[in-house]
Amino acid sequence: MSGPTSAPAVAVPEQASTDVRPSASEQTPVGDQLPVGDQLPVGDQAATSDRAATGTALAFDDAAIAYGRSTVLHSVHGTLHQGRTLALIGPNGAGKSTLIRAVLGLLPVSSGSITVLGRAPAAARREVAYVPQADTLDRDFPISVGQVVLMGRYRGIGWIRRPGRADRAAAQAALEAVGLADRSRDRFGLLSGGQRQRVLLARAIAAEPRLLLLDEPFNGVDVVSQEALLTALATLAGTGTATVVSTHDLALAQTISDQVCLLNGRQIAFGPATRALAPDQLREAYGGAAVEIGGAGVIVTRT
Numbered sequence: 137m138s139g140p141t142s143a144p145a146v147a148v149p150e151q152a153s154t155d156v157r158p159s160a161s162e163q164t165p166v167g168d169q170l171p172v173g174d175q176l177p178v179g180d181q182a183a184t185s186d187r188a189a190t191g192t193a194l195a196f197d198d199a200a201i202a203y204g205r206s207t208v209l210h211s212v213h214g215t216l217h218q219g220r221t222l223a224l225i226g227p228n229g230a231g232k233s234t235l236i237r238a239v240l241g242l243l244p245v246s247s248g249s250i251t252v253l254g255r256a257p258a259a260a261r262r263e264v265a266y267v268p269q270a271d272t273l274d275r276d277f278p279i280s281v282g283q284v285v286l287m288g289r290y291r292g293i294g295w296i297r298r299p300g301r302a303d304r305a306a307a308q309a310a311l312e313a314v315g316l317a318d319r320s321r322d323r324f325g326l327l328s329g330g331q332r333q334r335v336l337l338a339r340a341i342a343a344e345p346r347l348l349l350l351d352e353p354f355n356g357v358d359v360v361s362q363e364a365l366l367t368a369l370a371t372l373a374g375t376g377t378a379t380v381v382s383t384h385d386l387a388l389a390q391t392i393s394d395q396v397c398l399l400n401g402r403q404i405a406f407g408p409a410t411r412a413l414a415p416d417q418l419r420e421a422y423g424g425a426a427v428e429i430g431g432a433g434v435i436v437t438r439t
């Protein structure tokens with residue numbers, strides 16, 4: 137990740153309601169149907185040697201993903217290394233969330249393969265954290281910001297053991313990383329959308345994942361929150377965590393990612409943004425007649 141930036145103006149198709157992300161429930165107030173990640177045992181020998189041996193966080197090998205018999209995404213091929221950021225780009229229904237679900241091991245790969253931290257996706261889940269969109273979560277559930285962030289530690293300590301001092305310190309450090317150190321006692325549901333998004337990132341940071349997946353984390357987030365999110369992500373990348381972020385903000389993707397995967401039911405391009413977001417490929421993905429990439433962002437127009 138190249139680091140934080142301010143939000144450029146971008147015109148891309150609006151997000152529609154096709155949404156496979158988890159809905160909130162009383163039992164799972166923060167979308168925990170999906171994994172929140174796990175503590176990476178610091179100094180874990182196996183994990184360290186894995187990383188040293190391959191440096192590969194994520195590998196797609198001609199992967200196709202289906203819902204039942206209906207293949208909605210195919211020909212995904214590329215590699216993401218530790219400490220690097222991959223942006224998933226594509227119009228509504230392109231398959232971004234579907235790909236994230238497959239990386240989480242929640243959807244089977246119907247052909248080809250996806251390898252996460254050297255393993256099958258389901259086998260790597262303990263080392264993968266997922267940040268859902270904050271607005272998919274139940275705001276009425278009475279839980280504090282600090283409690284939400286502490287949830288990031290539970291995968292490591294187990295749900296029966298109580299979090300210890302080290303867990304609380306890690307949770308507080310994670311809140312500091314997203315610029316919300318003073319909000320720990322506040323009720324989660326009373327924060328703004330952008331602040332809740334930052335709390336969810338803090339929860340993922342507290343889990344110390346080796347791979348972090350974010351599904352449109354910048355939706356409805358103001359520049360201050362976006363800046364805080366990007367700073368925290370850059371810090372995390374510095375520790376070797378690989379990040380996959382799905383976004384509709386092409387210009388932001390261009391700025392923050394090392395690699396871009398451009399999708400529309402299949403992979404159109406995978407590589408550095410300058411190559412993957414070339415006008416011809418954007419046109420192919422979005423069906424636009426004219427594509428302009430400049431200081432003002434990326435503009436797709438139709439004739």
Ligand SMILES: Nc1ncnc2c1ncn2[C@@H]1O[C@H](COP(=O)(O)OP(=O)(O)OP(=O)(O)O)[C@@H](O)[C@H]1O
Nearest residue numbers: 152154155156203208227228229230231232233234
């Ligand atoms: N549970 C499901 N069962 C069957 N098809 C699904 C399911 N969820 C999504 N799809 C289909 O898979 C395709 C990809 O959807 P997906 O949600 O992954 O797109 P997306 O790129 O994340 O879109 P958006 O930008 O709108 O969030 C779409 O055609 C969608 O209709």
